[in-house]
Amino acid sequence: MNASAQESTMFQKPRPRASTVVGALILMGGLLLTADYANAQAVYPTPAAAADALQQALATYDKDALRKVLGADYKQFIPIGTIDMDDVYAFLAAYAKHHEIVDDGKGTAHLQAGDEGWTLPVPIEQGAAGWHFNIRQAHDEVALRRIGRNELAAIQTVLAIGDAQRDFAKAKGETVYARRFISHPGKQDGLYWPAADGAPESPLGELASTMDPNAPPDEAYHGYRYRILTAQGSDAPGGARNYLEDDAMRGGYAVIAWPAKYGQTGVMTFIGGSDGKVYQRNFGPQTASEAARVRRYDPDPGWQRVPDSQIANE
Template identity: 45%
Template sequence: MLGENFRTLIPPVGAEIRDRFLTEWKTSHAIQPVSSDHVDIAVGNDGWTLPIPLVKTSKGWHFDTRAGAGEMRLRRIGRNELAVIQAMLAVYDAQREYAGKDHDGSGVLAYATKLSSSPGKQDGLYWPTGPDEKPSPLGEAFVTAGARNAGQSGYYGYHYRLLTSQGPHAPGGAYDYLVRGKLFGGFAVVAWPVRYGDTGIRSFMVSHAGQVYSNDLGPDGAKKAAAMKSFDPGPGWVKESP
């Protein structure tokens, strides 16, 4: 029905999203005509439609798996980008929480210089904790979020990296956040797609000011983000609403 590559389109048995689909199917399902030769299958009561459309050709009705794969990619990108905006705000909140405590015994309050802490230290926003300990500001999902290996899945399809200065287009102008190896003056983080055009399109930035910005850096966005030294939302960067 879906062709020889159906496994790339359907979640495996036991997957949560598959079970959720079956539950919604039992609740409600209907055919929604788009045109005389194109219909969508609506499932559940929230307006969700199956990404693989039914189309009519000279051979009759069939599932258009090529169009379905494209629609699934677009939906995945949309979900990831919305999730990344929230992830950026989570980093913002985590940095503010982190800076409220002395984590190295120096008596100095500063922002974290890493997303994930070094072994045995609390120099990042995540560190392992026991069942009776207060959780670290960020969750374990950010352990590999900063990995630049394209084989890593990142977090919601994105890699993340902290920035230690800001440029002339940032509120307050250009200056360094680092003073004697500690982040005093502020913080910023940039996120870019693990696979451009597949896990995401736009790249994102946020600083201690709390405003998230986005920009389409193109297929070479990973290189541009890796070379980025400062939070500098100049031309091309637009404000995002949470």
């Protein structure tokens, strides 16, 4: 299962069959099952037993079991409601194929599943009573994985925009590129226009509708915002020049992608141009204002090139 499965939502448990009422029996026995006890997180004799309990809870769609296994805060990690079932099946298949416990010898262990060593971001920790999942310790790791996934998606999107620009020029039959993501109404002057009978399909498709540079962070495509650049600087191949000629973008194309919320949806800012390369830079907490000042594709020494090997592996 890939890292994104950790933040997927959990599917609804099927409605249970009617069962006998045990409350009266408990009271008759003079026992009071408190809410704290009922919701207490389970501990296990070994990390492997904890891992097996998690696998069983997922395999049986049992949210009560998940609460027992992961603790009362489990919904922050696996919120019930809209899980992608493929993620669950992928994890269960990987677990069945191969799984192992990696113990650091200091009271913390991690579950690895599948042949590629995918690691569950929730550590299994040893306490006085036994081993348990520490979901609070998973928050930082989940956030880091989310950022990494968003950044990889941003790199691929920058490249996809380049492909779309070349398709746009090919469709026009001349060297001219789109200055905007969304076409003006009734026109085909952007990378996206509504589908219509007899009309060519737009190069970027509906993906372009998610690239509003002013979109709220929770609506930004994989946590990133995008803007088309209409010029390049002296550090770009061929030197400084304006791409615009007679109000048409003929001299090249470029794009910038920056995190909608620095440190939460992403860290690195990316630029890519008609040379097919992608560069990255960490502008820090001032990313939004710094990205707004980038008006040209100019990969000066402050930018680091994203290795081709990293791009090819995605």
